[in-house]
Amino acid sequence: MIQARPEGRVLCVGRLYCDLIFTGLTGLPQSGKEQFAAGLSLHAGGGAYITAAYLDSLKRTTSLLASLPSEPFLTAVLSDIDATGVDASLCQVPTVACDPQLTVAMSLQEDRAFLTRRAGPALPPGALPRVYWPDLVHLHVGELRTLIEHPELIVWARDLDLSISLDPSWDDDALNSAESLSIIDQVDVFLPNQAEFDALTHTGFSVTDTLVCVVKQGSSGASIVSSASSDNIAAEPVDVVDATGAGDAFNAGFLNAWISGRVIVDCVQAGNACGARAVGRLGGKLDTHA
Numbered sequence: 274m275i276q277a278r279p280e281g282r283v284l285c286v287g288r289l290y291c292d293l294i295f296t297g298l299t300g301l302p303q304s305g306k307e308q309f310a311a312g313l314s315l316h317a318g319g320g321a322y323i324t325a326a327y328l329d330s331l332k333r334t335t336s337l338l339a340s341l342p343s344e345p346f347l348t349a350v351l352s353d354i355d356a357t358g359v360d361a362s363l364c365q366v367p368t369v370a371c372d373p374q375l376t377v378a379m380s381l382q383e384d385r386a387f388l389t390r391r392a393g394p395a396l397p398p399g400a401l402p403r404v405y406w407p408d409l410v411h412l413h414v415g416e417l418r419t420l421i422e423h424p425e426l427i428v429w430a431r432d433l434d435l436s437i438s439l440d441p442s443w444d445d446d447a448l449n450s451a452e453s454l455s456i457i458d459q460v461d462v463f464l465p466n467q468a469e470f471d472a473l474t475h476t477g478f479s480v481t482d483t484l485v486c487v488v489k490q491g492s493s494g495a496s497i498v499s500s501a502s503s504d505n506i507a508a509e510p511v512d513v514v515d516a517t518g519a520g521d522a523f524n525a526g527f528l529n530a531w532i533s534g535r536v537i538v539d540c541v542q543a544g545n546a547c548g549a550r551a552v553g554r555l556g557g558k559l560d561t562h563a
Contacts, residue, residue, distance in 0.1 A: 317353035331547075363403070412437045417457075445472075448476065462485045
């Protein structure tokens with residue numbers, strides 16, 4: 274495992290979505306019935322972006338590499354990104370015509386459900402050869418699917434002596450793929466939620482001694498999982514407005530502390546604090562550049 278250096282830039286990589294977030298629901302839609310939402314908002318989404326935005330709010334220099342969604346959602350997504358300090362200079366609209374990448378998020382009091390249209394490439398073509406900053410120390414990948422499509426990301430990061438973290442993001446096919454297990458073995462920090470961890474365990478995943486694995490458990494906090502034990506770090510109770518993006522915000526708090534060389538319990542507590550910030554607002558994004 275590569276130990277991250279105390280200071281430096283993080284590059285967040287993964288698909289960028291436009292999130293349509295329905296709030297104030299009393300339950301999820303059922304076949305043949307209509308469900309009414311009290312509110313609807315539109316935000317930039319995707320794990321890589323949300324983690325990048327929270328890292329930036331923690332004063333960590335952060336860049337984003339992703340394909341941008343096409344109009345009519347591009348303007349709204351760019352407006353959200355511009356409200357943060359995240360460097361999005363590497364992001365591009367795909368050159369080939371494809372459907373917009375959308376996620377419909379249905380937010381309940383303590384949880385949420387998603388319906389997503391994934392279209393086009395995760396990364397702009399030819400992006401990696403152009404990526405280089407002298408202060409770059411860490412690569413965070415916001416979805417397992419991105420690493421399946423672009424395994425060269427790992428080779429590229431290791432050539433630059435970067436540490437690597439991965440949030441798998443829910444994807445039935447990816448979580449049930451034997452290829453995924455070999456990919457996870459190549460990263461330094463693995464940040465699944467409990468459902469993702471359970472699905473991977475059924476596939477044959479087990480934590481090795483060289484992997485930092487933290488399982489996010491919502492209002493219960495998060496557990497540090499090793500090959501021999503699992504230790505829960507509880508989260509402080511908070512009023513939940515919308516749980517969308519809470520896990521990605523947790524990633525930012527955890528990684529910022531881990532890159533700074535703090536002990537893992539402190540890193541989890543920092544992650545819990547960022548997750549608590551996220552559930553107190555609509556959408557995964559931050560409203561302003563803190």
